[in-house]
Amino acid sequence: MIKLLIYEDNPQLREGLTMLIDGSEGFSVLAAFKNCSNVANEIKTYQPDVILMDIDMPGVNGLQGLKIIRETNTEVKILMLTVFDDHQNIFEALQNGANGYILKKTPPAKLLEYIEEASTGGAPMTASVATQVLKMFAQLNLPSDKDYNLSEREKEVLQWLVKGYSYKMIAAEMFIAMDTVRSHIKKIYEKLHVNSKSEAVAKAFRDKIV
Amino acid sequence: MIKLLIYEDNPQLREGLTMLIDGSEGFSVLAAFKNCSNVANEIKTYQPDVILMDIDMPGVNGLQGLKIIRETNTEVKILMLTVFDDHQNIFEALQNGANGYILKKTPPAKLLEYIEEASTGGAPMTASVATQVLKMFAQLNLPSDKDYNLSEREKEVLQWLVKGYSYKMIAAEMFIAMDTVRSHIKKIYEKLHVNSKSEAVAKAFRDKIV
DNA sequence: CTGTAATCCACATATTTATGTGATTGAATT
């Protein structure tokens, strides 16, 4: 038996969802609310397995509710339920630990399937949402694993540079002469094709050397 | 009619997939190969709508094949097909523009559904994969949109700093005196709680101010 | 065996940065 809470401001939809889900075998709607203004307590009181969370609600909305819940509870499955497959909302929801993101136009049978999936650790997403998620992934810029052929020692020096250490401090940290630090740094600049500390730091970040 | 290419090293599975898909209404398997060693040409020759791509293949494997294809073709839908829902492979595939990621244990009916979904711009994923994708999302660390109350002018100066410009150059770029640049920078350091150019640059990157 | 590369150190000098102390103007707020 999957126990649910529903957060949805529209009274008709709230009633409709409750009837649909509560009337289905294996599902039980514990309660339904019109916003998240008391969500923390409600979760603690009802101990649901799954939460259907509308995003667009007056008062404390679904994204805020999601964050509030996740501050103390990482177990309960939260299924975002919304009209729009809006880029920004999807992103924010998934960033904050939502377990799924489905559109309200989802047919009833499919909805029950999605709830089931969420409760068993899945990540149900409407197709259009999944597509956007993948696009976001492809746009992430990650370790471009460029090498620049930095030697171990040079990488080590670069680490300290990035932390804002002066030559003198680096020399002390690495137990070598300041002049040696200098020659390492010179070599680093050559290899990175830069000619100042801050450029080296910037490049280290950009190319994820650090 | 959805036109497919299949890349799969196991002869039995390759045959099986071809028969299943080609024998289904609305699907046509143009060809099937045992690895990606000639993938660029094959794509150009056959102009498929969807590619089923095994990851584990001898010679040029599926991930390499994916990258090769995406160098010249961002249109064709590529569905990764593999035995393991391995974190690293999922990540790399999605990073490189795969349109879906499904496990080989997927039942035939579901597989056809997935292919259909991919061809219409969806992003079919096995539940366990979708779950991992969401987890990765939640672990991403993003613009912590910290403010630091930098004024417009200060932000502008910071941009130049990050680009490695010297005070003198910044002064020239911004048509102000070097001393003014200095006072801006001093203020920036105060606000960011740092005390050197490279630290400021590092912080700008870390906190995504730039 | 020889060349190459990484690591280490030194001395000299020019440029750049950091720090301090002031000051003026104008716009926005109280």
Place this chain on the structure above:
DNA sequence: AATTCAATCACATAAATATGTGGATTACAG
């Protein structure tokens, strides 16, 4: 009207950084 703050500029000094030239050692590959 008084205050605050961003933005502008100035002068001075100390510290850090960049650049050049040069040399020593070790280790490893061809």
